[in-house]
Amino acid sequence: MAAASRFGFWAALAACAAxxxxxxxxxxxxxxxxADPWDRILIFAPxxxxxxxxxxxxxxxxxxxxxxxxxxxxxxxxxxxxxxADVSMMYVMQLGSVIPHDMRGEGAAVAWASCCAYGMxxxxxxxxGYTWMxxxxxxxxxxxxGGGRRRWLRGALVANGLVGIPIFxxxxxxxxxxxxxxxxxxxxxxxxxxALELGGETPARADCRSP
Numbered sequence: 001m002a003a004a005s006r007f008g009f010w011a012a013l014a015a016c017a018a019x020x021x022x023x024x025x026x027x028x029x030x031x032x033x034x035a036d037p038w039d040r041i042l043i044f045a046p047x048x049x050x051x052x053x054x055x056x057x058x059x060x061x062x063x064x065x066x067x068x069x070x071x072x073x074x075x076x077x078x079x080x081x082x083x084x085a086d087v088s089m090m091y092v093m094q095l096g097s098v099i100p101h102d103m104r105g106e107g108a109a110v111a112w113a114s115c116c117a118y119g120m121x122x123x124x125x126x127x128x129g130y131t132w133m134x135x136x137x138x139x140x141x142x143x144x145x146g147g148g149r150r151r152w153l154r155g156a157l158v159a160n161g162l163v164g165i166p167i168f169x170x171x172x173x174x175x176x177x178x179x180x181x182x183x184x185x186x187x188x189x190x191x192x193x194x195a196l197e198l199g200g201e202t203p204a205r206a207d208c209r210s211p
Contacts, residue, residue: 008060009199015053016191021046023184037099044099044115048091051084054133057191060198061140069143076140079132086129090115090122118174127170130183134164137190144197153197156190 025042028034034042058080062073093113101110115122138161141154163186166179 004060004063005199008057008064009195011053011056011060012191012195012198015050015057016188016195018046018050018053019184019188019191022050023188027184037102040094040099044091044094048088048095051088051091054136054191055080055084057194057198058136058140061143061194064198065143069145072139072141073143076136076143079136079139083129083132083136086125086132090125090129093122118170124171127167131164131168133187134161134167134183137161137187138164149193149197149200153190153193156186156193160186160190 022043025034025039025046029039029043055077058073058077062070062077065073094115098107098110098114101107107114112120113122114120116126117123137157141157141161144150144153144157160183163180163183166176167183169176170180
């Protein structure tokens with residue numbers, strides 16, 4: 001496996017692992033099996049890791065995309081960067097400021113920055129970030145034409161992109177959370193398929209690497 005293929009494979013796989021690392025404690029929190037503040041720590045830490053991993057995976061996809069498809073991959077990369085910038089700032093505030101203040105009994109000083117109750121500014125930022133991510137996967141889909149595994153990859157990318165509609169809609173209708181919940185399947189699936197695609201060594205890959 002060439003260096004570029006290895007990079008793309010591991011970046012996409014890391015994005016998948018970070019997403020699963022977020023999903024598991026999120027489900028445990030909903031089930032009431034994690035106590036505060038560990039529920040927030042175990043949710044925000046992998047979420048913070050997910051942001052750069054996803055950007056690097058899309059960057060690798062852009063590098064592997066043939067010239068006539070790069071308009072889609074570079075657009076996807078731009079929105080991936082917007083996503084990462086939005087959510088990284090929010091998650092580092094939680095881990096580096098809000099949660100430590102709460103643990104010292106000084107949460108009132110940073111209550112305005114707490115996440116993630118509906119109506120709070122940080123929740124709006126988080127929803128916007130994941131809307132950018134969904135739009136990024138939607139734009140990335142046309143960069144992988146063809147059949148076979150690529151058809152499955154496009155399907156997963158498009159499905160995750162469409163989840164962005166109820167994600168953003170939660171700004172006005174919080175009950176759309178349930179319509180947005182397929183993300184826990186569509187995003188990891190898209191990243192696994194992307195890892196397999198970027199890590200694959202096929203004759204067609206040489207064409208994809210041309211500038």
